[in-house]
Amino acid sequence: MARRIRRRGGRKKAGVFTLMLLILMAAGVWWTLQKLPNSSYTEPDWRGLKQPILVQGELTGYSASGQGSSLMLPLALVQEYVDPYIYEDEGSETVVFTTASEVLSLSAGTLKGTRNGKEASFEQTVERVDGKLYVPAKLLKELYYTAYYEHSGTGAVLLSRAGDxxxxxxxxxxxxxxxxxxxxxxxxxxxxxxxxxxxxxxxxxxxxxxxxxxxxxxxxxxxxxxxxxxxxxxxxxYPQRIHEPSRADLEWRDRSVNLTWEAVYSRNPDPDKLGQLPGVNVVSPTWFEITSEAGDVTSKVSPDYVTWAHKLDKEVWGVLTNSFNPDITTAVLSTYDTRAALITEVIRLSRAHGLDGINIDFENVYTKDKQNLIAFMRELYPRAKELGLIVSIDVTPKSSSEMWSVFLDRRELAHAVDYMMVMSYDEHWAASPEAGSVSSLPWAERTVRRILEEDEVPASKLVLGIPLYTRIWTEEGVEGGGKVTSKAVGMEAVQSLLKEKALTPVYDELTGQNYVQYQEEQSLNKIWIEDEISLKARVELAHQYDLGGIASWSRMLGSSEAWEVLKSIHK
Structure with missing residues (x-):
C-alpha cells in the first residue's frame, strides 16, 4: 500500500518538471522573438518606378525623364516644390519662368525663346512626355539654384532646393x-x-x-x-541665389518716399505754376491708360513736366491704369503674349520720356484675374529692374469687396515690387450711406497693421497713402439724419469755407481730426477736416511703423501748409 502511494507522487513530480520545462522553452522562444532582430528584407514602394523623384527623403509621386545633362523634371513637380509661379501659358506649349532678375519663356519644339523681353537661344527646351510638360533640370539649377543627385542603380532622383x-x-x-x-x-x-x-x-x-x-x-x-x-x-x-540689387535697394532704402500723385485728366498742369513742393521727392502723374482688350496704351506724357521735376531733383514715376475696366483687364492679363506686349510698350514709353519708375494702379478687377495680375507684376519687375526703373503698385485697404480688394494678393505682389502704396482713404466714399471721415486715424492704422501682420509685407516696402481732400457731407433735415450726399474738396477749399462762414472746428478724439458742422437751409453739413493736425498724425504713423514713406492724393488738392508738414517724413 505504501509503495503505490510513493509511485503516484513520483509521477506528479515528473509532470511538474515537464510543465516547467515547457514554460521555460516557451519563454526562450518568446525572448528570441522579442530580442533577436528581424533578418528579412523588403523594398520601398517606389522600387518598381522609373526615375522616381524624392525631396527631403520623401517620395513626391513624380518621375523624371532623361539623364545627366538631359535630365527633365515634370512642370507639376517644379510648381509644387520649387516655385508655384513657373507656369504654362494658357492654351500654348509655352512655359514662363520668373525670378527677381529674369523672366524667360520657352516653347516646346524650339530652342528659341525670350529672356527679359529679348529673343534668346537655349541649350534645351520644354518637352511634352506622355501628355505632361517637362522642363530642363539644368535650367532650373541656373535660375533657382536647385541641385539633384541621380543613382544609376535604382534610378532615384534626389532633388534639393536653394536654402535646404x-x-x-x-x-x-x-x-x-x-x-x-x-x-x-x-x-x-x-x-x-x-x-x-x-x-x-x-x-x-x-x-x-x-x-x-x-x-x-x-x-x-x-x-x-x-x-x-x-x-x-x-x-x-544649399545656397540661395543672390540677385543684383535694384535701384530701390541702392538709392532708396536709406531715405523715405514722399510721393504725390498728379491727377492728369484732359490736360497736364503748367509746370511754371506748380511751385517747389518742398520735401516731395517723387511725382507720379496718371499718364498711361490701357484702353483696349488688345492692350493699347494711351499716353499723356508732358516732357515739360518731366524737365520741371528733374530740375527740382524729383523722380517721375508714371502711373499705368487699367481704365478701371474689368473686361479690358481680363483680356490683357489672360496670356503671356499680351502681358509681354503691354510691358514692352510701357517700358518703351518710360524710357523714351526719361521716367524713373512705373506705378501700377489696377482697380475694379475680377477676382478670377488675381493670379494673372501676380504673373504680370512678376514679368514686369525684372525687365524694369534691369533698366533701373522703380516698380510700385497701389493697393486698397483689405476688405471683402470682390472687385476692389479681394483680387489683390498683397503677400505675393510684395515680392514683385519695390514699393506698395496702400490707399488709406475712402473709409467713407462718395456714395457712402452715412457721413464720416475719409480716413480716420484709427482706421488708417488698422489698414497698415493688417497688411504688415496678415500679409507680411515688409514695412520698408509699404507706403502710407494720405488724402489731401475731404468730403462735405450733407444730411437732409435741420438736425440731419435724412438722405446723405457728399462732394470732395481740397484743403484750401475747406479753409476758405471755414473762414467764409466763421466756423470753429473742434478736435474729434475718435477720428484724430478736426471736425465742424453747420446748418445750411434745411440740411446739416458735416466735415472731418484734413489739415496740419491730421497730416502730422499720419506722418507720425508712418514713422511709428518704419514704413517706406508716404504718398498723397493728389497734388492739386494740397496746400502750401500740407507740403511743410509732410516733409517731416524725412526726419
Whole structure:
C-alpha cells in the first residue's frame, strides 16, 4: 500500500518538471522573438518606378525623364516644390519662368525663346512626355539654384532646393558587424531595406524616435537606423541665389518716399505754376491708360513736366491704369503674349520720356484675374529692374469687396515690387450711406497693421497713402439724419469755407481730426477736416511703423501748409 502511494507522487513530480520545462522553452522562444532582430528584407514602394523623384527623403509621386545633362523634371513637380509661379501659358506649349532678375519663356519644339523681353537661344527646351510638360533640370539649377543627385542603380532622383539644410553622416556598423541595417521603421523587428557598409553616405532627416535616426542613402532608400550606428559628417546648406540689387535697394532704402500723385485728366498742369513742393521727392502723374482688350496704351506724357521735376531733383514715376475696366483687364492679363506686349510698350514709353519708375494702379478687377495680375507684376519687375526703373503698385485697404480688394494678393505682389502704396482713404466714399471721415486715424492704422501682420509685407516696402481732400457731407433735415450726399474738396477749399462762414472746428478724439458742422437751409453739413493736425498724425504713423514713406492724393488738392508738414517724413 505504501509503495503505490510513493509511485503516484513520483509521477506528479515528473509532470511538474515537464510543465516547467515547457514554460521555460516557451519563454526562450518568446525572448528570441522579442530580442533577436528581424533578418528579412523588403523594398520601398517606389522600387518598381522609373526615375522616381524624392525631396527631403520623401517620395513626391513624380518621375523624371532623361539623364545627366538631359535630365527633365515634370512642370507639376517644379510648381509644387520649387516655385508655384513657373507656369504654362494658357492654351500654348509655352512655359514662363520668373525670378527677381529674369523672366524667360520657352516653347516646346524650339530652342528659341525670350529672356527679359529679348529673343534668346537655349541649350534645351520644354518637352511634352506622355501628355505632361517637362522642363530642363539644368535650367532650373541656373535660375533657382536647385541641385539633384541621380543613382544609376535604382534610378532615384534626389532633388534639393536653394536654402535646404542637409545634415550629413555615414554608416558605422555595430561591433563586428559588416553592415548596418537600414530598416523600414524604427524597430529591430522591422524588415531591412538595405545593408549599409561602413562609410555609406547618409542624409539625416531627423530623430524619429529615441535612439533612432531617419536617414536616406544615395540609392534613395529612406529608413531608420540606431543613432549609435551613424557618424555625423557635418552640415550642408544649399545656397540661395543672390540677385543684383535694384535701384530701390541702392538709392532708396536709406531715405523715405514722399510721393504725390498728379491727377492728369484732359490736360497736364503748367509746370511754371506748380511751385517747389518742398520735401516731395517723387511725382507720379496718371499718364498711361490701357484702353483696349488688345492692350493699347494711351499716353499723356508732358516732357515739360518731366524737365520741371528733374530740375527740382524729383523722380517721375508714371502711373499705368487699367481704365478701371474689368473686361479690358481680363483680356490683357489672360496670356503671356499680351502681358509681354503691354510691358514692352510701357517700358518703351518710360524710357523714351526719361521716367524713373512705373506705378501700377489696377482697380475694379475680377477676382478670377488675381493670379494673372501676380504673373504680370512678376514679368514686369525684372525687365524694369534691369533698366533701373522703380516698380510700385497701389493697393486698397483689405476688405471683402470682390472687385476692389479681394483680387489683390498683397503677400505675393510684395515680392514683385519695390514699393506698395496702400490707399488709406475712402473709409467713407462718395456714395457712402452715412457721413464720416475719409480716413480716420484709427482706421488708417488698422489698414497698415493688417497688411504688415496678415500679409507680411515688409514695412520698408509699404507706403502710407494720405488724402489731401475731404468730403462735405450733407444730411437732409435741420438736425440731419435724412438722405446723405457728399462732394470732395481740397484743403484750401475747406479753409476758405471755414473762414467764409466763421466756423470753429473742434478736435474729434475718435477720428484724430478736426471736425465742424453747420446748418445750411434745411440740411446739416458735416466735415472731418484734413489739415496740419491730421497730416502730422499720419506722418507720425508712418514713422511709428518704419514704413517706406508716404504718398498723397493728389497734388492739386494740397496746400502750401500740407507740403511743410509732410516733409517731416524725412526726419
Amino acid at each position: 539644410h542637409l545634415e550629413l553622416g555615414e554608416a558605422v556598423p555595430a561591433g563586428k558587424q559588416s553592415f548596418a541595417a537600414l530598416r523600414q521603421s524604427p524597430s529591430i523587428k522591422s524588415p531591412i531595406l538595405q545593408d549599409m557598409p561602413p562609410g555609406e553616405r547618409l542624409r539625416i532627416w531627423g530623430e524619429e524616435e529615441q535612439g533612432w535616426l531617419k536617414v536616406q542613402t544615395d540609392q534613395g532608400y529612406t529608413g531608420y537606423v540606431p543613432s549609435d550606428q551613424v557618424k555625423p559628417k557635418g552640415n550642408k546648406i
